[in-house]
Amino acid sequence: MRLIAASLILLSLNTALAAQSYPWPNNARAAVSLSYDDALHSQLDNAIPTLNKYNLKGSFYLSLSSSAYKQRINEWQTIAMQGHELGNHTINHACSGAKANREWVSAGNDLDNIPLSKLINEIIEANKQLHQLDKQSHRTFTLPCGDAFANGKNYHEAIKHLFTGIKSRVGGIETSMTGFDIKNVSVIAPSNISGEQLISYVKRAANYGTMVNFTFHGIGGDHLSVSEDAHAKLVKFLADNSELYWVDTFRNISLHISNNQE
Numbered sequence: 001m002r003l004i005a006a007s008l009i010l011l012s013l014n015t016a017l018a019a020q021s022y023p024w025p026n027n028a029r030a031a032v033s034l035s036y037d038d039a040l041h042s043q044l045d046n047a048i049p050t051l052n053k054y055n056l057k058g059s060f061y062l063s064l065s066s067s068a069y070k071q072r073i074n075e076w077q078t079i080a081m082q083g084h085e086l087g088n089h090t091i092n093h094a095c096s097g098a099k100a101n102r103e104w105v106s107a108g109n110d111l112d113n114i115p116l117s118k119l120i121n122e123i124i125e126a127n128k129q130l131h132q133l134d135k136q137s138h139r140t141f142t143l144p145c146g147d148a149f150a151n152g153k154n155y156h157e158a159i160k161h162l163f164t165g166i167k168s169r170v171g172g173i174e175t176s177m178t179g180f181d182i183k184n185v186s187v188i189a190p191s192n193i194s195g196e197q198l199i200s201y202v203k204r205a206a207n208y209g210t211m212v213n214f215t216f217h218g219i220g221g222d223h224l225s226v227s228e229d230a231h232a233k234l235v236k237f238l239a240d241n242s243e244l245y246w247v248d249t250f251r252n253i254s255l256h257i258s259n260n261q262e
Contacts, residue, residue: 034238066093088123090126093144096145111149112152127139138254167215171188176210180257195237206245
């Protein structure tokens with residue numbers, strides 16, 4: 001029994017040390033990125049008011065062919081002026097049609113058939129258009145669908161030099177910041193889960209002293225949605241516990257991590 005007790009104490013101490021090991025601003029226990037993909041109406045209508053209410057900043061990865069982007073471009077520019085991030089999510093949101101449950105991918109927007117050079121030019125053009133809105137010199141990117149290959153070639157590797165940070169795949173919470181690659185970051189893509197479940201991810205990141213990267217889609221509407229209530233519970237929890245959690249744009253988090261790796 002003494003051996004078990006000692007082991008539990010050692011595990012607790014190691015967890016505590018891990019949570020204090022990375023230099024987050026203001027001695028926070030974890031960093032939190034609140035990101036939103038695809039440029040959706042519900043993000044402007046429901047996510048932004050909640051973020052602004054609690055004075056937290058989010059990162060919005062815009063697919064520039066989205067109707068919600070084209071119809072409401074002035075509103076996206078306004079949120080950039082408020083301190084939210086406009087991230088690159090390509091223009092056309094091409095994905096691989098060969099993967100399971102991808103019947104919705106059209107032949108003309110199938111990443112498996114798009115030449116690498118064409119996709120890179122599209123991404124560069126998206127950067128230019130976003131710069132016209134926010135005048136930012138640092139940009140981050142999220143791979144649509146987490147697909148990294150265009151016509152069989154790794155476009156993720158080919159665009160790394162264009163971005164300060166890249167969210168590349170769905171995964172879990174990082175257990176260590178050692179060797180962390182800010183241009184190959186995993187995300188949690190929640191859908192139809194509760195506020196309590198969202199908060200549990202944040203608490204787990206604090207136990208490790210690392211970060212949690214949320215990539216939301218619809219907020220109370222659109223696709224892959226979480227409810228307004230669940231989203232609001234998470235945001236309020238983060239605001240109420242700001243001494244424990246550093247919430248910022250993925251751009252600012254990426255810059256902080258890069259500066260600490262130099």
